[in-house]
Amino acid sequence: MAEALLPVMLRIAGKRCVVVGGGEVAAQKVRQLLECGADILIVSPALNDELQTLARQGRICWLPQPYDPAALNGAFLVFACTDDNEVNRRVFADCQARQIWCNVVDVPELCSFFMPSILRRGDLVIAVSTSGNSPAFARQVRLFLEGIVGDEFGRLVALLGELKDAMRQTLPxxxxxxxFIERVWQSEIWAHLQESDGDAARQCLRQCLTAVAQRDARDGETQGCEG
Incomplete structure (x- = not known):
C-alpha cells in the first residue's frame, strides 16, 4: 500500500503555476489550471495549436525557450510535462531545492503531489485518486460517478450556499x-432540482430547516422538564 496522502483543495486563483512542456499533456494541465483562475507560465520552445491560441489570447504567458530554473521564480505549483525524462528530473530537483510543489506527469516518484481525476457539478467537486498507482483507473471511477452524480447535485450545493448564513444562525x-442535511437528502427536493425548479427547491430547504429547528427546540424543552 502506498503512503497515506492528505487530500486538499487549493485556492490558486492569481497564483503563478508553471507548466514545462508544450504538447497535449501540458494542454490538459493548462485547461485545469485555467478553470481555477491560475496565473499560468508555460515554458517550451514550441506549443501545440491549442496552447498557441491561448497564448495569443493572452490567457497564458509563454516563455519560448528550453527549460531554465529561473522560470520557477515565484511559482506556487509546477508541472513537468515534457517527453524528455532528464528535463523532467531536473525540474523536479530544482523544485525540491526551492520547496515548490511539483508534479512530473506519470512518474509518481517524482511528484510532491498528484492530480486526481475530477468530477465537477457546479461547486461540488469530487476528486478521485489512486495515489499515483493508476491514473487510468481513477479516470474510470470518475466516469462511473458521472452516471450517478447529476447536475442536480450542483444545484443543491448552490442553494445550500445561499442558505448558509441562515442555517448557521438557526442551527448553530x-x-x-x-x-438538517439528512432530512434534505431524504426529502422531495431531488424532484424539484431535476426539474430545475429553484423556487420549489428553496421552499423545501426552508421547510427542512424549520422542521429540524422546531424538533430540537421541543427536545430541549422535554429534557428541561425531566427530573
Missing part, C-alpha cells in the same frame, strides 16, 4: 446541521 451546532 454541527449535529443540528447534520440532521
Amino acid at each position: 451546532t454541527f449535529e443540528q446541521r447534520r440532521k
Whole structure:
C-alpha cells in the first residue's frame, strides 16, 4: 500500500503555476489550471495549436525557450510535462531545492503531489485518486460517478450556499446541521432540482430547516422538564 496522502483543495486563483512542456499533456494541465483562475507560465520552445491560441489570447504567458530554473521564480505549483525524462528530473530537483510543489506527469516518484481525476457539478467537486498507482483507473471511477452524480447535485450545493448564513444562525451546532442535511437528502427536493425548479427547491430547504429547528427546540424543552 502506498503512503497515506492528505487530500486538499487549493485556492490558486492569481497564483503563478508553471507548466514545462508544450504538447497535449501540458494542454490538459493548462485547461485545469485555467478553470481555477491560475496565473499560468508555460515554458517550451514550441506549443501545440491549442496552447498557441491561448497564448495569443493572452490567457497564458509563454516563455519560448528550453527549460531554465529561473522560470520557477515565484511559482506556487509546477508541472513537468515534457517527453524528455532528464528535463523532467531536473525540474523536479530544482523544485525540491526551492520547496515548490511539483508534479512530473506519470512518474509518481517524482511528484510532491498528484492530480486526481475530477468530477465537477457546479461547486461540488469530487476528486478521485489512486495515489499515483493508476491514473487510468481513477479516470474510470470518475466516469462511473458521472452516471450517478447529476447536475442536480450542483444545484443543491448552490442553494445550500445561499442558505448558509441562515442555517448557521438557526442551527448553530454541527449535529443540528447534520440532521438538517439528512432530512434534505431524504426529502422531495431531488424532484424539484431535476426539474430545475429553484423556487420549489428553496421552499423545501426552508421547510427542512424549520422542521429540524422546531424538533430540537421541543427536545430541549422535554429534557428541561425531566427530573
